[in-house]
Amino acid sequence: MTATKPLLPAYWHRPLAAFVLLLAVILAAYWHSAWGMAMTWTRSETYAHGFVVPLITLWLVWRQRAVLAGMVPRPGSLAWLLMAGAAALWLAGDLVAVNAATQLALVALIVLAVPAVLGWQVTRALAFPLAFLFFAVPIGDFLLPRMMEWTADFTVLALRASGIPVYREGLQFIIPSGAWSVVEACSGIRYLIASVTAGCLFAYLSYQSMLKRVVFIGVAIVVPLVANWVRAYLIVLLGHLSGNTLATGVDHLIYGWLFFGLVIGVMFLIGARWVDPPAPAPKAMTLAQADAPRQATWLGLALALVMVLAPYGVHAMLGLTAQTAPVQLAQPQVAAPWTAAAQPPNTWVPMFRHASADLNMGLLDAQGKPTGLHISYYRQQNYERKLISSENVLVFSNDPVWSRVTSGAAAVRLQGQPLQVESAVIRNNTRGMAVGGERFLAWRFYWVHGVFTASDYVGKLQGALGRITGWGDDSAHIVIYAPLSGEMDAKEAEADAAARLQAYLDSQGGALLAALKQTRGRD
Structure with missing residues (x-):
């Protein structure tokens, strides 16, 4: 019998063991991010390919085993600093419950574990397999x-x-034959993600x-x-x-x-x-001082472990300032010449899920024209209950009653300060696209960390700052809306409704802010 040649030289054993240990700690520490990613693969056809991405990555690494055997694994300089950045991204994403950020950070930590323990030379040899692993992250809904x-x-x-x-x-x-939506x-997002994933793999394997x-x-x-x-x-x-x-x-x-x-x-x-012919097999290398110093391997592992576990220390400290009291949503006081109406202008409500409390009220201006106000208030946010989410929208695309006709932005004023709000015209579908059907103009924006904004990105940033500074995670989604007059043409009706909404902000904006502060209940 002949002895079997080991896949990797003996000087790989200790660094490889350290890498496996680091990988196990990362997966254990961030198991909920990994589990959330796997659950998305399970329930979404768009991201079902995520199940095979890790397997393909392992196969791509296996193909490079001959190249890796001729390299000396030793901790790469400053890799731990990049891991600190990935850990900070995970912490920021976790503070505001952004799955895309935490899952992207998790994969980044797994990828950066390679240079942290095995070195940059090994990382360069595995550049594509490591980069391909990012296709496992279920991200892309923002393109919808x-x-x-x-x-x-x-x-x-x-x-x-x-x-x-x-x-x-x-x-x-x-x-003429019917209506379509x-x-x-x-959208084609499934086709795009599937094509890009397969295309990158094909390009890597087929071309030099x-x-x-x-x-x-x-x-x-x-x-x-x-x-x-x-x-x-x-x-x-x-x-x-x-x-x-x-x-x-x-x-x-x-x-x-x-x-x-x-x-x-x-x-x-x-x-x-x-297709290009395959690259020639690497030549055997003669290595001097092949075995990396034992101290360097364990020092690299120790630094990486500190970076991986650091967010939990910060998270524990921030958890001491969380507001846990039940939400008692205060109703904004209505000042003259506005008056409170017996009920909202219609039955529509924005599709914001799992709010801690909701308020839906109607108002009448000085001329008796109706306006609606809806507030969705959030506290103790998590991955299921959060203010800013791709699942929170004004109207679902398959809603049988309401549909969003137009989308855009409007420059308005709130308490004398400029504010960019999201603007939309929403239509009642019960009469189809009939011109005389019920329509209304809606303006929406957020209140986060005491700041008004309509930007999801600014809202997430302010939410993270609120948690870090101890302000808390109390926040709200605010919609004001006004029916469009059927006696005017479309542009005139929208201008009239916009003037009514601006009048509400001018007259009642202070009361709206006071109600939000009262609900928060802290200075």
Whole structure:
């Protein structure tokens, strides 16, 4: 019998053991972030590929075993500093319950564990496998609104170019054969993420030229976008030509995946024509002083462990200032010439989930015109109950009663200070797109860390600052809305409603802020 040659030389054993230990500590310390990521893979078809990304990464690392055998593993300089940055990102994300930030930080810590214990030479050899691991992070929902708009734009444009008349409002449109709506499944985000993930892997395995790799990845980004637009147009066209007997139910999703699979398959077949020959096997290296000093290995591990566990010390201190009392949401006082109405202008409420308390009230201005106010107040926020979330919206895209017709921003004033709010026109669907149907103009913004803003990013930053400074995590989502007059044209009606909403902020803004401060109950 002949002795089996070990996969890695003996001087790899101690650094590799230290790396495995560090990896185990990272996964144990941040298990809830890892578990949340796995749960997203389970319930979302968009991110189901996350299950195979770690396996592909391990296989890519295994392919490099011959290269790694000729390297000397030793802790890389300043790697622990980068781990400190990743740990800080996790802490900031955890303070404001941002899954994307905490999960991105977790993967970054796993990747940075390689240079922290095994060194930068090893990291460079594993650059792509380590980078590929980031595809496991379920991130991309922020692209949904824009991609849905692009899909609607292209579909309507293509239908009109085909001679089919189209009337469009927001993400909904009507053609002679029926009404259609662009929802999340029509955005193409699933196709984009699947194409980019597979495209990056194909480019890495098939090409040695960096230019070829970049070009193919660019194609993998553009092709699914265009393919999804064409898919949406063809589905509507097929439904129109068939009298809505085809491509109107679940089958339109099946047709979509078949079309996407065909397009991506052709893309890979074309890309395969320019495949480069495999790179030559690395030459054997003669190593001097191959074994890294024992002290260096354990020092690198110790520094990395300190960085990994540091956020928990900070988190424990911040937890002492948390506000735990039940929320008693104060109702803003109404000052003349405004008066409180018996009920809100309509039955609509924004789709903000798991608020600690809600307020929905109606008001009348000096002329008796109605205005509505809705407040969703949050305290003791976590990953299920939080103010700023992709799941919190004014109207769900598949809402059977209400639909969002327009979106935009408005420059307003609140207590004499400029404020950029999100503006939207919302329509009651019970009468379809009839011009005389119920519509209203809504302005929405947040109150976080005592600051008014409509920006999700500023809101998250202020929320983190509130936790760090001991102010707490009390925050609110505020919507004021006014019905649009059916006796005016659309622009005049929106201008009239906007003037009414600004008048409310001018007259009642102080009372609104006072009610929020009273609800918080701390100086």
